[in-house]
Amino acid sequence: MIDTSRFPATNAIGDFIRATLPGPAAELTNIVLAVLAILTVVGLTPVALIWMERKVAAHFQARLGPMRVGYHGLLQPLADGIKLIFKEVMKPEGADTFVFFLAPILSATASFMVLTVIPFDHHLQVTDLAGGVLYVIAVAGLGIMGVLLAGWSSNNKYSLLGAMRSGAQMISYEISLALLMLLIVLLSGTASLREIVFSQAGTVLDWWIFKFPLFGLVAFVLFLISSTAELNRAPFDMAEAESELTGGFTTEYSGISFAMFFLAEFVNMFMAASLTTTFFLGGFLAPQFGLAPLDRVLDAIPGFLWFFLKSYSVIFIYMWFRWTFPRPRVDQLMNLEWKVLVPANFFLLLVAGLFVAMGLV
Amino acid sequence: MASYTIIGFAIFLGALFVGGGIIASMLLAFRTPHSSNKVQAYECAEDPVGDARIRFKVSYYLFALLFLIFDIESLFLFPCVKIFRTVATQATALSPAFLLGELSVFILILFTGLIYVWKKGVLRWE
Numbered sequence: 001m002i003d004t005s006r007f008p009a010t011n012a013i014g015d016f017i018r019a020t021l022p023g024p025a026a027e028l029t030n031i032v033l034a035v036l037a038i039l040t041v042v043g044l045t046p047v048a049l050i051w052m053e054r055k056v057a058a059h060f061q062a063r064l065g066p067m068r069v070g071y072h073g074l075l076q077p078l079a080d081g082i083k084l085i086f087k088e089v090m091k092p093e094g095a096d097t098f099v100f101f102l103a104p105i106l107s108a109t110a111s112f113m114v115l116t117v118i119p120f121d122h123h124l125q126v127t128d129l130a131g132g133v134l135y136v137i138a139v140a141g142l143g144i145m146g147v148l149l150a151g152w153s154s155n156n157k158y159s160l161l162g163a164m165r166s167g168a169q170m171i172s173y174e175i176s177l178a179l180l181m182l183l184i185v186l187l188s189g190t191a192s193l194r195e196i197v198f199s200q201a202g203t204v205l206d207w208w209i210f211k212f213p214l215f216g217l218v219a220f221v222l223f224l225i226s227s228t229a230e231l232n233r234a235p236f237d238m239a240e241a242e243s244e245l246t247g248g249f250t251t252e253y254s255g256i257s258f259a260m261f262f263l264a265e266f267v268n269m270f271m272a273a274s275l276t277t278t279f280f281l282g283g284f285l286a287p288q289f290g291l292a293p294l295d296r297v298l299d300a301i302p303g304f305l306w307f308f309l310k311s312y313s314v315i316f317i318y319m320w321f322r323w324t325f326p327r328p329r330v331d332q333l334m335n336l337e338w339k340v341l342v343p344a345n346f347f348l349l350l351v352a353g354l355f356v357a358m359g360l361v
Numbered sequence: 362m363a364s365y366t367i368i369g370f371a372i373f374l375g376a377l378f379v380g381g382g383i384i385a386s387m388l389l390a391f392r393t394p395h396s397s398n399k400v401q402a403y404e405c406a407e408d409p410v411g412d413a414r415i416r417f418k419v420s421y422y423l424f425a426l427l428f429l430i431f432d433i434e435s436l437f438l439f440p441c442v443k444i445f446r447t448v449a450t451q452a453t454a455l456s457p458a459f460l461l462g463e464l465s466v467f468i469l470i471l472f473t474g475l476i477y478v479w480k481k482g483v484l485r486w487e
Contacts, residue, residue, distance in 0.1 A: 031367050031370060032370075034367070035367070035370060035371045035374050036374075038371065039374060039375065039378055042375075042378070043378075084386075085382075085385065085386045085389055085390070086386075086389055086390055086391060087386075087390060087391070088390045088391060088392050088393060089383075089386060089387065089390060090399065090400065091400065092400055092401065092402045092403070093397075093400040093401060093402060094402065094412070094413070101383070104379070104383075105376060105379045105380055105383070108375075108379040109372060109375045109376045109379055112371075112375055113368070113371065113372060113375065116367070116368050116371045117368075126367060126368075126371060127363075127364035127367040127368060128364065129364050129365075129368075134436070134439065135368075137436070154402075154413070155402055155412070155413045155414075156402045156403055156404075156409075156413050157402075157404070157413050157415060158403070158404075159413070160413055160414075160415065160417065161417060164417055164418075164421045167421065167425075168420075168421050168424045168425070171424065171425060171428035171432075172424060172427075172428065174428065174432065175428060175431045175432055175435060178432060178435050178436070179435050182435060182438055182439060182442050185439070185442050185443055186442040186445050186446070187446075188446070189443070189444075189445065189446025189447055189450075190443075191439075191443055246403070246405070251403055252402065252403060255386060255390060256382055256383050256385075256386035256387075256390075257383065259382075260379055260382065260383070330486060331485075331486035331487075334424070334484065334486050335484070335486075338427075338475070338479070338484045339479065339484065342431070342475060343472065343475070346468045346471065346472055349438070349442075349464070349468060350464065350465060350468055353445060353460075353461045353464045353465075354461065356445055356446055356449045356457070357445075357449050357457035357458065357460070357461045359449065359450070
């Protein structure tokens with residue numbers, strides 16, 4: 001185990017509040033501050049990601065993308081958001097009012113529940129659950145509820161079919177995600193996300209992507225594939241294949257409730273990328289190469305910057321996927337999950353068990 | 362327990378954030394007069410045919426069942442997987458070989474189930 005005293009779990013702001021306020025009040029203030037910090041991340045992530053999505057897409061197609069609103073279109077997402085707030089929220093005839101408005105709230109709320117356990121840095125985490133991985137698996141299922149409710153309540157055939165498709169797709173790929181998370185639990189011997197990061201301390205070769213020789217890389221690729229499908233992102237965006245289902249489950253949504261689905265989608269993307277970072281890429285730990293001067297320089301950079309750099313690199317890979325691969329058919333997607341990924345994950349789990357039992361990793 | 366209270370609080374604030382956004386939009390949004398065309402379900406500008414509570418493929422239901430089975434069974438692996446490294450690195454009553462055998466047997470049963478479902482044609486999508 002590594003020396004965790006270098007990485008205290010508390011930070012200066014929290015300690016200052018604990019020193020100035022009496023016990024329970026200090027704890028309450030700290031919790032409020034932590035949750036507000038997460039909400040800030042939730043609020044700003046879609047803004048950054050919408051801009052990034054449009055810019056990356058544009059440059060892949062040799063265009064410039066948004067250029068006029070702000071420097072290189074930086075204020076474009078804000079303009080979009082303001083536009084959506086001022087748009088009328090419409091409810092189609094025959095829609096189930098309560099469920100119709102509950103669905104976007106559920107989706108958006110579920111999307112950032114996972115962020116409460118993500119360690120952004122060694123002292124930046126809302127709460128560290130001992131069973132963090134189980135919590136992640138459980139909460140990831142809630143987003144599917146939002147999608148299914150949205151599709152069912154809209155009273156629109158495209159919505160219904162889109163929701164059923166994305167529901168089937170998300171629950172299927174959830175299994176490989178759960179199995180890959182179990183793989184990481186097996187390798188690191190802990191289910192707390194913070195300790196999973198610490199289990200990768202050392203050089204770059206100690207990250208789970210490399211430490212578990214070759215199979216780690218396979219697991220990383222499988223995790224990327226499964227999370228892309230779980231996010232309903234291209235090339236696995238059968239749910240909103242525009243030529244078949246117009247908008248999928250969001251067909252009837254407009255204005256702010258559509259924006260909430262959009263927010264959920266982008267926060268989920270960030271969440272998946274941050275889970276990939278935590279599980280495979282050493283989380284907030286600085287990359288170390290075993291070269292003393294370079295390592296000291298890299299280590300001096302704060303952990304949350306490394307965390308965001310790694311996460312956004314993974315997000316870039318998701319965007320790269322989108323402009324590289326053609327969209328498969330629904331049956332191919334299901335075959336990929338049930339006939340390739342699930343058996344492959346079982347195999348990986350057994351190999352990992354063998355490696356750990358023999359003391360190889 | 363305290364950490365779960367924090368999560369409950371986070372959910373509450375999160376729902377407030379989202380609900381607040383929706384309420385703000387309802388207060389601020391422009392409205393156009395109500396008309397029957399406006400609230401019509403979208404069917405590529407055609408008049409909608411019937412209700413949207415239509416019949417759809419039963420495969421979706423089968424996949425939901427499969428998900429329930431496999432997700433729960435993979436969570437049953439959790440305790441075994443969690444203690445694996447402890448058993449492998451520290452002296453405990455269990456031996457790593459026993460645990461590995463247990464893991465293999467469980468995964469083999471799961472895999473047999475998958476093969477059964479596969480051969481029964483549940484995974485076929487027409």
